[in-house]
Every structure is written in structure tokens, then in C-alpha cells.
Amino acid sequence: MRVDVISIFPEYFAPLDVSLIGKARERGILDVHLHQLRDWAHDVHRTVDDTPYGGGPGMVMKPDPWGEAIDAVLDADPTTRPRIIVPTPSGVPFTQRLAMEYAAEPWLLFTPARYEGIDSRVMAEYGSRTRVDEVSVGDYVLAGGEVAVLVMVEAVGRLLPGVLGNARSAVDDSFAPGAMENLLEGPVYTKPPEWRGHEVPEVLLSGHHGRIARWRRDEALRRTAKNRGELLAALDPESLDKHDRKLLAELDLPADSASGDG
Numbered sequence: 001m002r003v004d005v006i007s008i009f010p011e012y013f014a015p016l017d018v019s020l021i022g023k024a025r026e027r028g029i030l031d032v033h034l035h036q037l038r039d040w041a042h043d044v045h046r047t048v049d050d051t052p053y054g055g056g057p058g059m060v061m062k063p064d065p066w067g068e069a070i071d072a073v074l075d076a077d078p079t080t081r082p083r084i085i086v087p088t089p090s091g092v093p094f095t096q097r098l099a100m101e102y103a104a105e106p107w108l109l110f111t112p113a114r115y116e117g118i119d120s121r122v123m124a125e126y127g128s129r130t131r132v133d134e135v136s137v138g139d140y141v142l143a144g145g146e147v148a149v150l151v152m153v154e155a156v157g158r159l160l161p162g163v164l165g166n167a168r169s170a171v172d173d174s175f176a177p178g179a180m181e182n183l184l185e186g187p188v189y190t191k192p193p194e195w196r197g198h199e200v201p202e203v204l205l206s207g208h209h210g211r212i213a214r215w216r217r218d219e220a221l222r223r224t225a226k227n228r229g230e231l232l233a234a235l236d237p238e239s240l241d242k243h244d245r246k247l248l249a250e251l252d253l254p255a256d257s258a259s260g261d262g
């Protein structure tokens with residue numbers, strides 16, 4: 001997969017040299033190209049922002065540098081078009097589903113902004129030629145989209161074939177479609193069996209795969225109920241067996257969160 005990022009802080013992306021994503025790049029699975037937006041700002045100050053039409057606080061990123069920068073990236077391979085991802089707190093939520101969708105694309109172009117965002121005509125211009133997604137990584141406001149790009153590249157990159165070893169696949173991630181969809185993963189333990197007086201749950205040492213699977217599901221249900229009541233409420237009742245329902249009935253849940261219909 002090719003990934004391009006245009007930013008006034010390309011140095012923000014140094015973490016992409018490290019760890020899982022760094023390895024994926026060394027192995028040629030991920031081909032990252034970083035671009036300095038100011039290379040396409042031609043005045044002496046290399047200005048990329050200006051005051052907003054209609055007034056109000058802050059500054060807006062000018063369309064001209066973005067247009068020239070995006071054109072230059074598109075020209076790098078005229079045979080393909082990248083999916084353009086514009087990070088913004090007013091975008092659609094970035095989810096595991098969207099990460100999987102992006103992982104199936106040959107080419108992504110991220111355009112993280114500073115200030116109050118990019119002049120909207122830029123999104124209109126490229127939206128008529130390729131897919132342009134405005135995407136948010138959560139309900140809080142960052143100083144700029146760079147960290148959001150790091151979040152998305154890591155979430156997408158680990159899904160690319162060959163990035164995670166056979167030993168650890170992404171199929172049982174929390175939020176991945178499948179049997180445990182929308183259940184959080186429960187607690188995990190490793191050696192030693194006792195640490196500072198805390199013991200590893202006996203069932204995990206039992207070697208009894210059926211009991212271990214049941215215990216893990218119980219813990220997943222408990223943790224989801226405790227931390228993410230809205231995920232529990234959204235579970236398909238058909239996905240809950242008799243044991244699940246008994247466990248949930250025994251938890252002290254708000255009235256509307258355990259029935260699955262509410």
C-alpha cells in the first residue's frame with residue numbers, strides 16, 4: 001500500500017519509522033511518502049493560512065498550496081487515484097470497520113490540517129475526482145490532524161497482509177467483525193502464576209479449552225458492561241446464549257443496557 005501525507009509538520013511522522021509500521025516499511029508492505037505543504041506556498045513567508053470569510057476566531061488553510069500539493073501527489077501515479085482522508089473533528093468517526101476498508105485500498109492520501117481546517121473548496125474539488133473522507137478519531141479536539149494520521153496509519157497498517165505474524169492475527173480484535181464483534185477483550189495474564197499476592201485465575205491454568213473460552217467470554221461481557229454500556233445495549237440478542245443472559249442478569253446494570261433492544 002502507498003500512503004502519502006501532506007503536512008506543515010512532516011517531522012511529526014518520525015514514529016512511522018519505528019516498531020510494527022517501521023518493519024512493514026522496511027519489508028516494502030507499506031510505502032510512505034511525506035510532503036511539506038509549504039513547498040507549494042510561494043510567497044517569501046511560505047504562507048499557508050489566512051483569516052476566515054465571515055469572521056470568527058482562528059485561521060483557515062488557503063486552498064492554493066493544498067491544491068498544488070495534492071495535484072503533485074496525484075501526478076506521482078496517474079494510473080491510480082488515492083482515497084483522500086481529511087482528518088477533522090467534524091468528520092465521520094474512524095472505526096475498525098473504516099480501518100479495514102482503508103486496508104483494502106492501494107493508495108491513501110492524508111491531508112492533516114492545523115488552525116481551523118482547510119478551505120472547504122479543496123474537498124469539493126477533489127471530491128468530484130476521487131473519494132474524499134472527512135474523518136475524526138474521537139470526540140475531543142487535537143491541535144492538528146497529524147496525531148490522527150498516526151492513529152489511522154497504525155490501525156490500517158497492522159491489517160495489511162504480512163504485517164502481523166501468523167501467531168497474532170487481527171481476526172479476534174475488539175471491534176473486528178465476527179463472533180465477538182462489539183465485545184471488549186477481557187484481562188490477560190502471563191507468568192509467574194502469582195505476583196505480589198495476586199493469582200492468575202485458576203481456569204487459565206487448567207488446560208480446559210472449553211472452560212477457558214467460556215471464562216473469556218464472561219470477562220468480555222463483564223468488561224463491556226462496565227466500560228461501554230452503549231456497546232452492550234447494541235448487541236444483537238441473537239448473539240447471546242442462555243449463559244450470557246444469566247451472567248448479564250446477575251450484573252448490576254442500568255435498566256436499559258442488558259436487554260439488547262435498547
Ligand code: 6GU
Pocket residue numbers: 086087088089135136137138139140141142143144145148
Ligand atoms: Cl482528525 N483532528 C483534530 N484536529 N482533532 C480531532 C480529530 C482530528 N479527531 C478528533 N479530534
